[in-house]
Amino acid sequence: MSSLFPALTGAPAGRPALRFGDRSLTYGELGAVSGALAARIGGAGRVAVWATPALETAVAVVAALQAGVAAVPLNPKSGEKELGHILSDSAPSAVLAAAGDELPAALGDLERIDVDVDVRAADPLPAPLPDPQVSDEDPALVVYTSGTTGPPKGAVIPRRAIATTLDALADAWQWTADDVLVHGLPLFHVHGLVLGILGPLRRGGSVRHLGRFSTQGVARELTDGATMLFGVPTMYHRIAGALAEEPELAKALGRARLLVSGSAALPVHDHERITSATGQRVIERYGMTETLMNTSVRADGEARAGTVGVPLPGVELRLVEEDGAPIPSYDGETVGEIQVRGPNLFTEYLNRPDATTAAFTPDGWFRTGDMAVRDPDGYVRIVGRKAxxxxxxxxxxxxxxxxxxxxxxxxxxxxxxxxxxxxxxxxxxxxxxxxxxxxxxxxxxxxxxxxxxxxxxxxxxxxxxxxxxxxxxxxxxxxxxxxxxxx
Incomplete structure (x- = not known):
């Protein structure tokens, strides 16, 4: 099995890897602290991670993946009932949390393992890494869906899906070790965690997490050398509204190599306000928990407002009628449900074979439930959820x-x-x-x-x-x- 993070041993030890506020780790330091934690949890089976927007969360997930242990990110804002369901369903052997974090009663008697990242004391030489006997198909993450039609379901995401998605995005976005990403997204879902943390680490680049999103934080980091920004539409809406009063924000955005929006459609008028003030186009991508990323506007393509671009390398995408018949025409008008197939897909809903079977067609296409049209050049425009x-x-x-x-x-x-x-x-x-x-x-x-x-x-x-x-x-x-x- 190839490493998900070759840069942990291949990048210069002093290269910046993670920064949260005034706390940071170089690749050498990250290798040391995550390797030591991986050695502690090896063979644990499955571990929960108390996913606050902090350095410890990133270290915990990297350590779990190094150890070949599936990580279950927990939303710190989840209620007792939802947490209870997730813990009962996923049955982790322990919870990884920052030292000093107060955990809710729902975690009960679950063993707690503190992730105490002392930056000053970190050994710059990587600790010997565990050699887990895992394959590309083994689970890396169990991420719970929003549960709009019942209790949240745990999507089991294999190591293969993470690697192929991040490498496909590297191709689409021309993403390299020279890129510095800034974002302020939560770390309990695939956008903030897989793309926002694991993405830079797989490339050997660095990430600066704002802790809490602010337009001032975005301006500061892009002015100070960051090259990419990841956000959701509410963030870009706030950015668009602040541009007139914050000229430094407009200048900073103009310096960025890539502005990426996802998780929901970015309204066209926000696209236009940002482009008018900065000269930059926000590009959109389309994915979901079960599939990671499916499509994106490419860095070398046309950043057309209102579209999510074209299928990523390795991803097959089709639109189908209500009876499942494929829609062959790319006419920009015919609405159909998106179905996808490829190495980016999850393997199953944990403990839900019925739901897993229902999610796929007999020939292996995943039913996304999203409705879209395709333009003549293949660009996908999502028009909403089927339900x-x-x-x-x-x-x-x-x-x-x-x-x-x-x-x-x-x-x-x-x-x-x-x-x-x-x-x-x-x-x-x-x-x-x-x-x-x-x-x-x-x-x-x-x-x-x-x-x-x-x-x-x-x-x-x-x-x-x-x-x-x-x-x-x-x-x-x-x-x-x-x-x-x-x-």
Whole structure:
């Protein structure tokens, strides 16, 4: 089995690897502390990691992967019931946590192993690394899904999926050891942990984690030599809104080699505001827990707002009709469900053979549940989730995402979400949930409907508009549409 992190022994010992605030580790120091921890947990079977945005979390996951032990990242904001379910389902032998972190009662009698990273005392010479007897197919991570339709499911991600995804992104993004990544994402999911921490370490580059996202932190790190920024749409929305008042932020973003957004669609108007102020285009990629990354706009390709680019090397992608029939045309109009196949996929839902079987077609394609269209040049444009964003109205299949983007182009709209609700005549009618820029003077419902009809088509205009103070979002900034209900 090839190492996931060849730079731990191949990179110069003094090269920066990880930095969280004023605490950092070089590759030599990381090799020493993670190697020592790996030796302690070798043979543990499966370990939980209390995934705070801290140096210790990164060290714990690297150590687990070095030891050939599957890591289960735990969201520190999870409630007692959810934590209890994850621990019961994954049955870890221990939990790795930073010394001094207070752990909730839900962790019960689980053995605790402190990850005490004393930077000053770290031995710059790497400790002898364990030699686990593991294969590329063995589990690296068990990452729990959001559980919107029941208790969270544990997606078992093999070492093979991590390696192939990160290498495919290196090809697409021209990602090298010279890159310095800055991000402020949580470390309990694949965007923040796999892409944001393991990605730079696999390349032999470095990562600077902000701890807590701020536009000032982004400006500081990009000004100080960082070359890449990873974020989610809520972060880029804050960046777009701050550019006029923070000229140093615009200059810093203009210096970046690559700005990447993911986890949800970045509204077109935020793309345009950032490009106008900085000259830079934000590129988008598309992935999910079970598949890691599927597509991306390439660094040497066209950064077209509203698309997630083309399939990554090694990834097969197709759109299918409701009956499973493939859609051969790339016409930019025909909506179908995305199915993917390739070495980036997970192996199973832990302890859920029924759910695993249901997730795949008989010929091995994973059913993502995401709806999209493909442009003539192969670019993928996601229009929403099959369960919540595909609206069947008046005989048309309509993706909520394109209506949301159209609404966001209206100057009186700050945020927008679109859902469907039953309609005796149309089957479903389009419902818009809008956060106005000025709550005291929101745009009229008819004005918004006409605005959408002019930009898209009359049958895509919202029939009902609700005004809200804020849209419900989860920790990743994704809008929770199931929470949008009108009493």
């Amino acid at each position: 919540t964003d595909l609206i069947k109205s008046g005989g048309y299949k309509i993706g909520a995402g394109e209506i949301e983007n159209a609404l966001l182009e209206h100057p009186g709209v700050r945020e927008a979400a679109v859902t469907g609700e039953p309609d005796a005549d149309l089957g479903e009618r389009i419902v818009a949930w809008v956060v106005p820029e000025d709550p005291q003077s929101p745009p009229a419902d008819e004005e918004l409907a006409d605005h959408v009809a002019r930009r898209l088509a009359p049958h895509k205009r919202p029939r009902v508009v609700h005004h809200l103070a804020a849209l419900p979002r989860n920790d990743m900034g994704k809008i929770m549409k199931r929470a949008l209900r009108h009493d």
